[in-house]
Amino acid sequence: MAARPVRRATAAIATGALALVTAACTNPGAAGSGGPKDSAVVGIAYEPDTLSPLLGYGKDGNSKIFDGLLALDADMKLKPALAAALPRVDDGGLTYTYTLRKGVTFSDGKPFTARDVVFTYRTILDPKTNNPSRTELDALKSVDAVGDDTVVFRLKYPYAPFAQRTVQAIAPAHVAGGQDVNTGPFTTKPVGTGPYVLTGWSKGEKLTFEANPAYWNGAPAVKKFTMAVVKDDDVRATRLRAGDLDAAILPPNLAAGFAADKGRTTYTAKTYDYRTVTLPTHNPVTGDTAVRRALDVAVDRQAMVDKILEGAGKPAYGPVPTGSPWFARGTERRHDLDGARKILDEAGWKPGPDGVRAKNGVRASFPLWYLSGDKLRQDHALAYASDAKKAGIEIKTQAGTWEVIEPRMKSDAVLAGGGSPGDPDFDQYLLLKSELAGDGFNNMAWYDNKTVDRALDEARRTGDTAARKAAYDTVQRELVKNPGYTFLTHIDHLYVVNDSWASDAQGAPLTTQTEPHDHGLASGPWWNVESWKPKNTGDAKK
Amino acid sequence: MNRRLPWGAMARMTGRRALAAVPVLLGVTLAVFAVADASPFDPVKAYAGTAGLTASQENLDQLRQNLGVDRPLLTRWWDWLTSALTGDLGDSSVMRRPVADVVTERLGWSVLLAATAFAVAILLGTLLGVLAGRRRGGLLDRTVSSLAYTLEAAPAFWLGLLAIWFFSLKLGVLPAGGLTDTASDTVTADQVARHLVLPALVLGVSQLPWFFLYVRQGVGDALDEDPVRGARARGLAERTVLTGHALRSGMLPMLTLIGSRVPELITGALLVETVFSWPGIAAATVQAATAVDFPLLAALTVLATAAVLLGNLLSDLLYGLADPRVGFDG
Numbered sequence: 001m002a003a004r005p006v007r008r009a010t011a012a013i014a015t016g017a018l019a020l021v022t023a024a025c026t027n028p029g030a031a032g033s034g035g036p037k038d039s040a041v042v043g044i045a046y047e048p049d050t051l052s053p054l055l056g057y058g059k060d061g062n063s064k065i066f067d068g069l070l071a072l073d074a075d076m077k078l079k080p081a082l083a084a085a086l087p088r089v090d091d092g093g094l095t096y097t098y099t100l101r102k103g104v105t106f107s108d109g110k111p112f113t114a115r116d117v118v119f120t121y122r123t124i125l126d127p128k129t130n131n132p133s134r135t136e137l138d139a140l141k142s143v144d145a146v147g148d149d150t151v152v153f154r155l156k157y158p159y160a161p162f163a164q165r166t167v168q169a170i171a172p173a174h175v176a177g178g179q180d181v182n183t184g185p186f187t188t189k190p191v192g193t194g195p196y197v198l199t200g201w202s203k204g205e206k207l208t209f210e211a212n213p214a215y216w217n218g219a220p221a222v223k224k225f226t227m228a229v230v231k232d233d234d235v236r237a238t239r240l241r242a243g244d245l246d247a248a249i250l251p252p253n254l255a256a257g258f259a260a261d262k263g264r265t266t267y268t269a270k271t272y273d274y275r276t277v278t279l280p281t282h283n284p285v286t287g288d289t290a291v292r293r294a295l296d297v298a299v300d301r302q303a304m305v306d307k308i309l310e311g312a313g314k315p316a317y318g319p320v321p322t323g324s325p326w327f328a329r330g331t332e333r334r335h336d337l338d339g340a341r342k343i344l345d346e347a348g349w350k351p352g353p354d355g356v357r358a359k360n361g362v363r364a365s366f367p368l369w370y371l372s373g374d375k376l377r378q379d380h381a382l383a384y385a386s387d388a389k390k391a392g393i394e395i396k397t398q399a400g401t402w403e404v405i406e407p408r409m410k411s412d413a414v415l416a417g418g419g420s421p422g423d424p425d426f427d428q429y430l431l432l433k434s435e436l437a438g439d440g441f442n443n444m445a446w447y448d449n450k451t452v453d454r455a456l457d458e459a460r461r462t463g464d465t466a467a468r469k470a471a472y473d474t475v476q477r478e479l480v481k482n483p484g485y486t487f488l489t490h491i492d493h494l495y496v497v498n499d500s501w502a503s504d505a506q507g508a509p510l511t512t513q514t515e516p517h518d519h520g521l522a523s524g525p526w527w528n529v530e531s532w533k534p535k536n537t538g539d540a541k542k
Numbered sequence: 543m544n545r546r547l548p549w550g551a552m553a554r555m556t557g558r559r560a561l562a563a564v565p566v567l568l569g570v571t572l573a574v575f576a577v578a579d580a581s582p583f584d585p586v587k588a589y590a591g592t593a594g595l596t597a598s599q600e601n602l603d604q605l606r607q608n609l610g611v612d613r614p615l616l617t618r619w620w621d622w623l624t625s626a627l628t629g630d631l632g633d634s635s636v637m638r639r640p641v642a643d644v645v646t647e648r649l650g651w652s653v654l655l656a657a658t659a660f661a662v663a664i665l666l667g668t669l670l671g672v673l674a675g676r677r678r679g680g681l682l683d684r685t686v687s688s689l690a691y692t693l694e695a696a697p698a699f700w701l702g703l704l705a706i707w708f709f710s711l712k713l714g715v716l717p718a719g720g721l722t723d724t725a726s727d728t729v730t731a732d733q734v735a736r737h738l739v740l741p742a743l744v745l746g747v748s749q750l751p752w753f754f755l756y757v758r759q760g761v762g763d764a765l766d767e768d769p770v771r772g773a774r775a776r777g778l779a780e781r782t783v784l785t786g787h788a789l790r791s792g793m794l795p796m797l798t799l800i801g802s803r804v805p806e807l808i809t810g811a812l813l814v815e816t817v818f819s820w821p822g823i824a825a826a827t828v829q830a831a832t833a834v835d836f837p838l839l840a841a842l843t844v845l846a847t848a849a850v851l852l853g854n855l856l857s858d859l860l861y862g863l864a865d866p867r868v869g870f871d872g
Contacts, residue, residue: 039725041724041725049589049591049636049638050638052638055638056593127604127608128608130589130605130608130609130635132589132590132591132593132594132597132601132602132605133593133596133597134597134601134604135596135597135598135600135601136596138598180633182608182633182638183633183634183638183639183640185639187638187639188638188639200728202720202721202722202821203637203821204819204821204825204829205719205720205721205819205821206720206724208726224725226724226725228724229819235718238711239718239724242711242714244724245724401582402584402587403582403583403584403587404582418595418596420596430596436598438599439598439599440594440595440596440597440598440599440601440602441594441595441596441597442596442598517592518592
């Protein structure tokens with residue numbers, strides 16, 4: 001281990017002089033163009049901390065190296081993956097039984113069995129495992145294998161979205177079982193059942209993958225797949241233009257530079273990625289329902305979408321995006337500055353000499369924190385403060401790191417972001433449930449509304465879709481009457497991709513899923529790179 | 543210098559320095575633990591990343607306990623020290639791997655980069671210094687000197703960005719970063735060599751002015767001294783005068799410089815590795831520091847301190863050899 005890099009280094013020095021000469025006449029950016037491309041290089045902004053499913057990698061699916069029992073399709077519907085079918089739910093939603101797909105092997109040739117599933121979930125639940133996402137499996141009481149091909153999950157309480165959680169990537173017990181779960185070699189040299197096999201991970205630089213020829217769902221047509229980690233947006237755009245990258249995630253202003261490009265297409269992914277302002281219940285100003293309601297209509301969301309996001313987004317009225325089937329129709333708020341003033345007047349918030357309102361000696365003024373260095377949040381915070389000022393509410397924006405912001409969250413407003421697609425429970429429960437007030441970063445606003453609490457519980461306990469929809473409608477209507485947050489925007493994610501691939505053999509265009517707040521490597525048009533087909537472009541010239 | 547090397551004296555000096563290094567290293571590691579402990583960054587938040595924003599407090603508290611960062615500062619340092627002495631450097635929380643693995647995998651690349659850069663700086667600096675020192679006030683001297691003063695003031699990361707802009711974006715002749723081409727997944731010597739050019743050149747050039755200015759001064763002064771005038775008077779060839787007389791005494795100050803530039807080289811490497819995504823030890827240092835990864839940070843600090851101490855020892859040894867009057871008193 002120690003000797004290899006050194007030996008390589010020596011070899012490098014030896015050939016260095018020769019290569020220096022040849023360097024001048026080779027262009028690394030000039031990748032071969034024309035003809036079907038069975039390799040793809042994509043530029044991403046964030047890299048995973050670990051590649052071990054036991055430590056949180058692949059918990060939302062699309063992990064390339066691994067599969068979950070279930071997976072999400074392009075329309076975010078659950079479909080079987082390592083399970084042969086969707087689970088059977090018994091005991092009033094307390095027992096989930098999965099029958100496993102037969103004949104699946106890990107990339108090292110060993111068979112996949114129920115033992116691996118049990119190992120994965122039990123290891124994640126083990127307090128000694130440093131998995132920061134363990135809370136997501138809070139409902140899970142036990143997991144047991146019945147024979148080689150059946151797994152039974154038992155829950156502590158009925159939890160309707162549980163099946164969504166089983167997109168969790170499955171790790172092989174025979175590899176990961178014998179080593180330190182937190183720091184063993186498996187965390188960087190993973191073995192899975194997925195469509196790709198990791199061939200290299202140079203931290204901070206790139207991850208390289210090779211197609212798994214024995215993949216149970218058919219060998220991928222894109223044989224080599226590389227994810228280049230390029231944190232800087234401008235550098236990513238430049239490398240895409242230079243041909244070093246085939247695709248990249250870009251902010252709207254840089255993606256616009258590729259709009260007229262005939263060889264590339266821009267894909268817009270709809271997201272659950274929201275920006276919101278927390279209105280802490282324990283602050284005398286933001287805790288006042290009239291102030292909350294006034295802010296909710298005083299803010300010009302469409303202007304934020306047009307100016308800050310350059311059109312790449314939508315106004316947000318809650319964690320559920322307006323395009324989602326779970327969105328409660330009629331809860332959209334119109335921008336209504338006069339209405340906001342009227343609400344404040346009626347509630348007794350009277351304008352003071354400096355234009356800032358006051359009530360019983362309390363000035364309508366509060367601080368709003370945003371993460372320093374986050375331009376997008378800063379822009380949202382400033383726009384919000386300027387809208388509030390027109391209604392007579394003074395907001396002092398301040399930048400800070402989470403270390404500075406966290407102790408102040410109980411009384412100061414924060415410009416927060418988040419969003420998990422899939423089940424409406426994921427965001428709403430953590431944001432609004434009163435018991436979770438001040439629990440880590442959950443319910444940062446200390447929102448406390450008994451009707452909402454009841455509806456949230458009801459919605460997660462029943463498996464009946466109509467009943468769940470009714471409960472989430474109640475939650476969203478309550479948020480109109482008493483908004484503990486001012487939701488501002490849902491942000492689109494933009495991807496620019498070379499026109500070298502189609503999403504199936506018939507040449508259908510690439511697709512995107514509905515995406516979460518995190519730009520993990522699971523997002524983007526390459527969420528299903530394993531089913532991409534190279535297009536025959538430019539092969540006539542040969 | 544045809545006499546035998548004074549091995550005994552040199553070994554004694556090395557031994558004395560090694561003994562003196564022990565308290566220095568102890569103090570430095572304790573200081574690193576203390577500074578990291580006092581920093582506002584939270585290791586648990588750094589570990590959890592975005593997942594920490596939806597995790598329950600119970601989950602976060604468990605992580606804090608598992609990572610062992612809730613214990614008092616001195617306990618942590620003592621535990622780290624005792625296990626490090628038995629060969630266990632601990633586990634890096636930010637890399638999710640044993641510290642020893644992280645270091646062995648990355649050290650080679652850093653040494654390659656730093657050594658190449660140092661060689662560039664010393665060779666090019668000496669060559670230019672001699673040429674400039676020979677005719678002070680000449681065109682070459684004036685051009686290179688003013689350039690050297692400018693470079694001395696230019697931060698390494700700025701030079702790096704400039705080099706990327708010019709060589710990679712404008713000319714497109716050299717890769718902008720990484721160890722190998724983006725699409726390649728194997729490490730081959732020619733690729734590494736090509737990717738090494740820019741970072742090594744930038745790091746080397748950022749160190750070059752000091753060597754250049756010292757040599758130029760040394761050679762220039764030596765040329766005015768009596769032995770050189772004597773040699774010229776005896777009718778010796780200019781070349782012999784330069785290499786045999788002026789260069790030897792003119793190079794002396796540069797030897798001390800080699801040792802004292804090591805810390806600068808390390809900080810320079812820190813910036814250059816970050817700019818060029820070079821997978822070396824310095825890039826890991828930045829990550830370890832911002833994530834308050836105590837074991838990794840401590841190991842890297844020990845390495846850096848040892849490099850500085852070794853550099854000093856080396857330059858003192860060289861100086862003692864070159865000028866017997868100085869000796870090896872340490």
